[in-house]
Amino acid sequence: MSKKERVVVIGAGFAGLASACVLAKDGYEVTVLEKNDQPGGRARVWEKDGFTFDMGPSWYWMPDVFENFFALFGKKASDFYELKRLDPGYRIYYGKDDPMDVPANMQQLEDLFEQTEPGSSKGLRKFLEQAEYKYRVSMNDYVFRPSHSITEFIDWQLIRKSMSMQLLTSMSSHVRKYFKNPKLIKMLEFPVLFLGATPKDTPAMYSMMNYADLALGTWYPMGGMNEIVKAIVSIAADLGVEIKPNTEVTRLDITNGKVSTIQTNSGTYEADMIISGADYEHTDQHLLPKAARNYSEKYWDSRTMSPSSLLFYIGTNKKVEGIEHHNLFFDEDFDRHATEIYKQPQWPSEPLFYVCCSSKTDPACAPEGGENLFFLMPIAPDLKDHEQTRERYFELLTDRFEHITGQSIRNNIVVKRSYALDDFKADYHSFKGNAYGLANTLAQTAFFKPAMKAKHVKNLLHTGQLTVPGPGVPPALISGQIAAKEAIKMMGD
16 A cells, blocks of 8 residues: 555545544655635634724633643643643623633632532532543543444443443433532532533433533633634644645535545545535535435434524624623523523524633734624524624624623623634535534434435545534544544555
8 A cells, every 4th residue: 555645635624634634644745735725624814904804713621631642742721732620610691780700720619519508519529520520531431432333333342331321311301410509509500501402302421521510620721712723723734634625615525435536626636535614515516426325414404503603703892801701691581591592593583692701811913902802602503694793693692791790891892703604614514504514412423413425425524513423623623533533444445
């Protein structure tokens, strides 16, 4: 086998970049074709008048996943960026004059639980002990399996572990087994809001997210989340990977059961292996001829998607006092908003929302005396997206923010940009405008997810948030590694 076999990776998101690096390290010639003008996928940046906005991911959880990835190349995160643990990790507003700060220190966290619900600190220890077990099993075993078939999971030790993972218990009932206070319940259920189902319909296995949150902590890479992208691009460049921005793949031509040519807006490419980190549904339904597709249009339409988001990037010409880096506004009904995302899809009546103020930790992302604000409201995918609707919610969120924090910002906004379903579709060919990929329901876990391998094309693999292991930055990094290893295996056959 010639180690100079050529691989084309479609998309320079985290999964695509990760797969490119692993393949190049193994000696393959790798080219990454990126539709947009910069790498990073959803983790791109937008700069305007001295403000630098992370356009997508803003939470740095599971630091071990990043360290493990960099270690593949003899590197550490600290070789590329300074990582700060946030303390408090975030603030939850349950109403006006009713904030709760979630401390980084475990003893302080137990004290907070005890003050909020006497006797609950003991429950917290048990809850997190179980959550840690789920995290360790999942991150060291489950997630690195390519999930081609159920046979990968016919393993007595794994089955025994699975029985302890609470796949058939809901997150809602699991949390309520230990806690009664509604504030603590909201805190512990919030991470699953983005997984694609209500807490009542999400397996309790995902309490491992609480371990990632409360025990491993919430971090911030100085310079912003795009510093991770720059780090991986730097590794890729050292390994000889060529990244071509503004290069959109428009068609995959099939000859004798293989992708023979890759058509783009700027020319034609050939490769021995193709890994698509583009939106899976887009690759499957729009780049491939019908006979070569893995799934039908009906199949895709029946998938349960994770939420989309309405985002606002806001720059102010004054400091905003009394808020933290991460702020959750839980002053409205959690269950109702979740229902309006998952059960009865509609623009929400009284939404919960999130505000990131990265300039609290990193003053360089805003001009002196200003503040960098990122508003996010989870919404159902596939809604009608109109400018008037965006503006109505901007007014609603701003009113709530000002009322609850006691801080006026409306007259101090000097930069503003909205981003929602139509933008996700235009920039990423995102299926139904989703922001986070496929929902993590039990029926869409492991080998029930869209397959990584193309069924009718011998040299095509899929990676990213619509296949294994799932959505989020750490899973995307892992997905890229799995796809690269599978490609190496296939080219070695």
